[in-house]
Amino acid sequence: MSATSAIRPTPSVAARLGDVPIFPVAVLAFITLVAIFADFLAPHDPQFGNLAERFRPPFWIAGGSIKHALGTDHLGRDVLSRLIFGARVSLVVGFTAVIFAGVVGTVLGILSGYLGGWVDQVVMRIVDTWLALPALTFAIFLAAIVGPSEMNIVIILGAVYWTRYARIVRGEVLSLKEREFVRLAIVAGASKFTIMRRHILPNVVNSAIVLASLMLGVVIVAEASLSFLGVGVPPPKPAWGVMLSDGKQGLMVGYWWLTVMPGVAIALLVLSANLLGDWLRVKLDPQLRQL
């Protein structure tokens, strides 16, 4: 499906980035800045609260005050501060997991596609087996094995999602392998390793990046779901999924801000990631439009 992807002339960077969609970039930049400067921006400690001030509503509702602008949760912790620090968790986990899965999947995809034979068989049978397990079920499992921590979540999500990259990359490598420049490199006496690194890898990186941008939203949702189920980022760490899980305690009595605030944050982040991913896909690799 992607036999021609590498021979298209590469447009200049300016031409490629000419029409960056403003909304998602602005939202992502804002959330990133908030995450970086969380220590300066957060008005209160995100992990400790005052029980005397629990379930305070946001400031514009009777009973709320500007001291806790977005209200407090069941332990009297400041919702705004937890949202601010939660941005850090989502972004760090999201980006590292996507990169981790991307590196593993790309390397295995190249090895599988280029070497063929038993390597290909082993990798592809593992991929088939992995895909027979629904991603979230699989992640819950791994979480039960290694225990919850931020670091482990990254490893788990990487271990679950690398197969997507491996499949796509392998497919590209299979067609690249038959191309002139690879054959010439073989004739010139380049080793298999050199060919994979110098000739194959640069030609699949584009697809891997596009896929990574599309996976960012998926991974952030997965992290939030795991945290919501209680097998993700361990409390009292302020992750948005954990906040939603905590917010369930106030849901039926109408403490809506505990659900709506982190919910809006997750939705905005994932929506922006997906919008940017869609745009990148159309820009960098029209062949992947079907994904």
Next chain:
Amino acid sequence: MKQYILRRLGYSLLSLVLLSLTIFLFIRLTGDPTTLLTEPGASAADIEAVRHRLGLDLPLWKQYAVFVFSLLRGDLGDSFYYQTPVFELYFSRLPNSLTLAIAAMGFSLVLGIPSGILASVRVGRFWDNAGKIFALLGLSVPSFLVGLLMILFFSVYLQWLPSSGTGGISHLLMPAFALGWYFAAAHMRMTRSSMLEVLGSEYVKLARLKGLPESMVIAKHAFKNALIPVLTLAGINLIQMINVAVVVETVFAWPGIGRLLYEGVSFRDFPVVQGIVIMGGAMIVATNLLVDIVYATIDPRIRMEK
């Protein structure tokens, strides 16, 4: 063709064997179930007795052999926790999961297919853009968040719908929507791109040249052919739904397979987890096999490639 089917069948069986081995080993890595099944102060002899009763004192390869051989006889073992056959547990929960999945699927098709068609005949216009936004939101907002926000609005604020449990249609509406939106978005996108492809084909042009009214062209010539990939996707998604519903089931306290699996993992109930994963895996592998074979029958190019 025969050779192709046999090879795919072989791969599928191999996948299932690998899956059973993976799940067997992974679930045992989560820890010792006896600590959760005995009183905190139980004596070493008591714990040993429980281990023996559950067959956990056997060497690993023997445990695996027992698991595989009873599996071949159609026996998934007994739950450590409920002490009833996993098969019974599974089929007592399956109707709930199926109800939810079918409702969510119905909703996703009723919403996804017409809006996809509408978007494809109005490319770049209002309905296309509205559909794009609807799809983008469905793919971006996690299903459990949709569920929580719906509870907040329909159960707490308006008090129209019950927030949890099973019962009549009113219990089903919110979980089905929360689970179905994502898939409605996927089905809409698929319908749109499939319709666009068909609408650009020669025979549709011919139908138009013949002077057929546009509604006829869309309904009789384009839609019928565009439907095939959408229904294939829907078939695969139905099984995915049963398996991924765990988060939605948690939000609405819906007693389905997902909850059972999640509880199984938390209680280290090995037979329950093994049984559910194998059943789910078998369904997914079987669907993929079926799709491969159907495609290979339709398109000879597929079965020629290695």
